[in-house]
Amino acid sequence: MKKTLGHIYLTLVLIFLYAPIATLMILSFNSSKSRARFGGFTLAWYQSLFENEEVMNAFRTTIILAFLSAFIATVLGTAACTGMVAMRKRSRNIIMGITNIPMLNADIVTGVSLMLLFIAARATMGFTTVLFAHITFNIPYVILSVMPRYRELNASVYEAALDLGAKPLYAFFKVVLPDLMSAIVSGFVMSFTMSLDDFIITHFTQGPGFDTLSTKIYSEIKKGINPEMYALSTLMFLTILILLFLVNYKPWSKQSVGEIKIRTRKEIVVGSGRRGAV
């Protein structure tokens, strides 16, 4: 009884969460261009998607931006953690406090503040400004992901390596870094996701001729969305879905990847502050 109720509740919430996604997927097969009518089944949007330069450009920009910003944030963030471990508790707390600001700050305030900065610096709004903005809100995810792992790290392993004659840098890359790897990867994945989905901060820091998928969707919402956009989102969603389930079911990598996955989930929680673009 209790179990049935639980299952019903679970199903209801899942329907609520997936109803819009199902709607979008159905619209991607709608032959009528107006979303108001279902005109019959078609795969035409999936074909024309790859010829639609605007959408494909926005897609490329989004992916490159997400990858670059996540990568730079991961390097900077990991370095920051390494440095912070060696600091006194007081300075470490101050830095962690600053790190928390972009996480807890409203996106609109972060976006506006960066816009004011770029204008004050007389920068041309474009890819670079958006990249800087994304790196800025990505670093905290990396730090909040890597820092706890650093605390759990057994310092004596590193010291043993030094005692055995390893140079500090060598010991770091050979002993410390492998231990941190899963946390670093999950920080990277989090950053990548957040950058992919950001709208508000990009909205305030973008320039001419620059569109990510989010900003493109936002301007299209005002005048009617190209069905190709539904097709693209459906493809992206299915790719992630398949990837995640493959990762979860592959027997050979069960242990290591499983660990990454659980960490990712945990870090989303620990790394609280941020939410989707809306």
Next chain:
Amino acid sequence: MKRFVSLLCVLSCMTSLYGCALNNDAGNSDNVVYIYNWGEYIDPEVLTIFTEETGIEVVYDEFETNEIMFPKIKAGAVKYDLVCPSDYMIKKMIDNDLLQEIDFNNVPNYVNIGDDYWKLAEDYDPGNRFSMPYVFGTIGILYNKNMVKEKVDSWDILWDPKYKDEILMQDSVRDAFMVAEMKLGYSINTTDEDELQESKELLQKQKELVQAYVVDQVRDKMIGNEAALGVIYSGEAIFTQRENPDLEYVIPKEGTNFWMDSWVIPKNAKHKENAEKFLNFLARADIACMNFDYITYSTPNMAARELVEDEDIKNSPIAFPDLSKYHLEIYVSLGEKADRHLSDLWREVKSY
């Protein structure tokens, strides 16, 4: 000493970072033209042909309202070479010294634009020095003949409680106030506080009948039978009728706004020559005709009008209305203070 050195490091790193942001994207290549235009306001094919013919790359951006466009140009953070604002906004940009004169010697095709339109343009650009007319139109009511059985000829119908939740209003300050001011018989450029307050109250009264305040979405929603009445630009009307024959467009008897969007070159434009080449290209008869066919907004290009094949459209009173039949008024820039005041009043209308 150590502190000082590290401080120096911090400072130098920061300046180089900002420097990075400074020299980005733009200016990589000089054979480009940065264009800032309304959404769906050009046939993308036209841009492709232009690049093919001239080798000049086009960086194209869209804005939704004049009010969104203006601050971007004024801030100068973004340097466009060609912008396509509406009449009153051009006046405002001239007043703010944001524009540079167009050298029409480089735009020989300007002769294709009808004399009447150059004359009308004098209202906001005396001497026709800064702008070249691109499209014009009126604002009217689009209604669905199946849902509205009575004769529609007045703005009054937008206040008829019968159509609660069936009305789409324009979500832009001037257009929304224009409707109320015309209904009340005031000038659409009034700055009289009493008249403005009265208009505001009228709009507030209308709000509970309004389904949504939208800009371009009027089109899709009317096509999809989501609403019975919508305030819309005449150019959109032709397009919506193609998609949904139940729709009809009228210019209300109280009169309406006549508007004209023209191309201007901002003062900080980096590629003026390319901008003028693009203007000349746009004014070419075949290109202008192609463009008209795509955006369905009336073109002041007389040579292009001759090329329109569809007789119905060529003689359509919506596409090319007899302007003398209606009470029409052009928007005039009200000045920054009055603009802000109007924005504030509009927010009062929209605040829940």
Next chain:
Amino acid sequence: MNNKYTRYVAAPYLIWSVGFIIIPLCLVLYYAFTNADGAFTIDNVADIISYVNIKALLLSIAFSLASTLLCLLIAYPLAVVLSSVISTNSSILSLLFILPMWMNSLLRTYAWQNILERKGVINGFLTALNLPPLYIINKPPAILLGMVYDFLPFMILPVYNSVSRIDKDLINAARDLGAGYRDIFFRVIWPLSLPGVISGITMVFVPSLTTFVISDILGGGKILLIGNVIEQLFTQDSDWNAGAGLSAVLMIFIVISMVITSKYDKEDIR
């Protein structure tokens, strides 16, 4: 690792955070407390009590309180169900609640327009069943729904995380000692899940308070939240000083949530 130079590895990030976090926020404050000519004024911040702004702010607070509460009411039972009733594969199941976040959130919100519209999905069903249509699009319930939808995963995750970590032995021990369901819940489960709940609340409250996108997409331009006012001041009126003034007011709420979070963070560690 306590080489005295190691700490300088953090320098690039430190520079970054000063340049892109601290200085920008100072700029917001600078614009907030100056007028267009650069002279000091408190008008921009004081403008929050103007009729339109205070109404928008109070409405935003009401919306975000409601959406936070609803999210909690939906997420908490879900977390309990996920962690206790359904034992098999709960990690895969909880993955199902994160997955929607990988589809663009603007599109997902927009999809609700399709679902809720007058001629939309729900009304299609209702008319087919001869039921009266449901008109909530462009009205407050639609915005609330959008907020709950968009931010629910951010409540589910931390709450689930803290509930699932509760040691089952504690619950069993409480039962052995004669505690009823109510006591077990209010004296064991709830207090132990509190850090997750607090974290979820801050994650839902701030974005609900400051969103301008959801009200834009699902409100039909008829409902102005404080986020919309700020967005319009920046992008349409180009009145940066006024916009920064209101942003500065919002920062107060952010400081409050930072204080709360840091308090519970410490308790969590202990």
